[in-house]
Amino acid sequence: MSSTLAYAAQNAQSPLAPHVIERRAVGPNDVAIDILYCGVCHSDLHTARNEWKNTLYPSVPGHEIVGRVSAVGSNVKQFKVGDIAGVGCMVDSCQHCASCGESLEQYCENGFTGTYNGPVFGGENTFGGYSQHIVVDQRFVLQIRHSADQLAAVAPLLCAGITTYSPLRQWKVGPGQKVGIVGLGGLGHMGVKIAAAMGAHVVLFTTSPNKREDALRLGASEVVVSKNAEEMAAHAISFDFILNTVAAPHDLNPFLNLLKRDATLCLVGAPDSPHPATDVFGLIFKRRRIAGSLIGGIAETQEMLDFCAQHNIVSDIEMIAMQDINQAYERMLKSDVKYRFVIDMASLQA
Ligand SMILES: [Zn+2]
Ligand SMILES: [Zn+2]
Numbered sequence: 001m002s003s004t005l006a007y008a009a010q011n012a013q014s015p016l017a018p019h020v021i022e023r024r025a026v027g028p029n030d031v032a033i034d035i036l037y038c039g040v041c042h043s044d045l046h047t048a049r050n051e052w053k054n055t056l057y058p059s060v061p062g063h064e065i066v067g068r069v070s071a072v073g074s075n076v077k078q079f080k081v082g083d084i085a086g087v088g089c090m091v092d093s094c095q096h097c098a099s100c101g102e103s104l105e106q107y108c109e110n111g112f113t114g115t116y117n118g119p120v121f122g123g124e125n126t127f128g129g130y131s132q133h134i135v136v137d138q139r140f141v142l143q144i145r146h147s148a149d150q151l152a153a154v155a156p157l158l159c160a161g162i163t164t165y166s167p168l169r170q171w172k173v174g175p176g177q178k179v180g181i182v183g184l185g186g187l188g189h190m191g192v193k194i195a196a197a198m199g200a201h202v203v204l205f206t207t208s209p210n211k212r213e214d215a216l217r218l219g220a221s222e223v224v225v226s227k228n229a230e231e232m233a234a235h236a237i238s239f240d241f242i243l244n245t246v247a248a249p250h251d252l253n254p255f256l257n258l259l260k261r262d263a264t265l266c267l268v269g270a271p272d273s274p275h276p277a278t279d280v281f282g283l284i285f286k287r288r289r290i291a292g293s294l295i296g297g298i299a300e301t302q303e304m305l306d307f308c309a310q311h312n313i314v315s316d317i318e319m320i321a322m323q324d325i326n327q328a329y330e331r332m333l334k335s336d337v338k339y340r341f342v343i344d345m346a347s348l349q350a
Contacts, residue, residue: 001025005348006131007322008058012050015326019058021127023135031079031141032071033087038129039064039156039315040341042186042247045329047117051272056117062129062343063089063115064158066144066151076138084151086142086305087134088158089295091115091126095139103299105140130322132348142302145309153314156186156340157305159295160315164191164243165304166296167266168198171241175199180242182226182255184211184218187245187268189316189339192218194304195243197311203235205242205255214338218316226254237261237286245269253279256288264289315340321347 001022008019026032044061046052065087069079079085092113093105100108113119118126127134146154164187173179179200181191188204195202196219204215205226212223224231232254239258247269255265256279267290278290296304308314316339320328328341 002133004131004133006060006127007325007348008060008127008130009048010058012048012055016048016061016130019060021058021060021131023127023133026071026073026135028073028075029138030073030135031069031076031085031138032133032135033065033067033085033141034070034133035065035067035129035131035345037066037152037155038062038343038345039159039317040320040325040328040332040343041156041159042332043159044116044128044130045332048329054117056125058125059117060127060130061116062131063087064155064160064342065115065129065134066155066158067134067345070133073138078138078143079141084144084148086144086154086158087115087129087136087140088142088162088301089115090298091118091136091140103297105297106295130325130343132345140298142298142305145306146314150314152319152342152344153317154305154308155342156190156315156317157308157313158301160186160190160340161194161308161313162296162301162304163187163268163293164245165194165307166300167243167268167291167293168195168241169300169303170293171264171266173198173200173241177201177240178203178238180205180239180255180258181220182242182244183246183269184208184215184339185245185335186315186337186340189218191243191245192220193313194308196220197307197313200240203239229254232258239263241266243268247271249273249275251276252290253282256282256290259286259288261286262288264291266291266293268293315342317342319344323347
């Protein structure tokens with residue numbers, strides 16, 4: 001065991017504050033990582049404040065981790081001391097169910113172990129990346145092939161990147177396709193970049209006309225203000241795939257009506273109350289589908305990181321010190337960030 005300085009919430013009301021946690025000793029299959037950067041995901045805030053009613057305290061959030069390998073176990077061949085490595089949303093899974101067998105650990109039928117707030121239904125808590133150091137089984141550690149000056153902006157790929165990449169791959173987005181991304185936040189801005197790099201014609205849907213310029217800069221070919229019925233109507237029955245990243249409950253029907261026959265609207269934003277009822281006739285008459293998608297498996301996460309390195313894709317970030325996290329949460333709630341906060345973990349040394 002080794003003591004590590006972290007930032008934790010002690011209960012749903014307390015701000016995050018310094019807290020010492022214990023990391024396990026490095027086992028034969030473990031990789032120990034000194035954390036350089038950790039992205040700030042909306043799930044961090046939900047968990048710290050017990051908004052999903054499943055938080056184990058103390059809670060140390062953070063699942064967009066990039067760091068430097070400081071030790072490896074005797075069975076570890078893929079990593080050596082000094083390597084740059086990543087850790088995303090999962091640190092373990094059962095490894096014997098059908099989903100694990102297909103490298104889809106995120107759908108583990110026995111429940112994957114989250115990087116923080118670990119075994120949700122009982123068992124030991126896990127502590128995430130708002131800390132100096134982490135020890136993770138090598139099967140859940142990712143290789144980072146981006147250049148050294150990009151590492152902070154790589155961190156959000158570990159959650160926001162894979163959350164958008166996985167469905168875009170699953171529905172085989174590519175050249176010749178018209179793809180919609182709904183919402184331009186942490187997830188949406190990654191969706192635009194990745195879908196554009198896959199060669200699709202990307203249309204960004206937003207309720208804020210002032211996001212137009214930024215969406216075009218990020219790689220969108222067109223921007224549609226979704227509140228404008230006329231603009232929406234111009235795109236009726238024309239989309240091969242729409243990825244909806246919006247977490248607030250909203251009417252899905254205007255987007256369903258934009259899908260071609262057999263096309264899919266995939267949801268990755270998790271609203272805290274249901275979306276209004278969907279138009280079943282709109283589904284039936286065009287054999288349209290509504291789907292969901294959760295992060296991605298470890299193999300696919302590595303594929304995403306390599307794809308992003310190859311296409312020079314990182315997140316647009318604002319770097320903060322660990323001490324600024326509570327203020328950053330407040331700004332996140334107002335969508336006052338372009339487009340992801342990343343904590344510089346060097347700030348935690350003091
Ligand atoms: Zn996340
Ligand atoms: Zn499993």
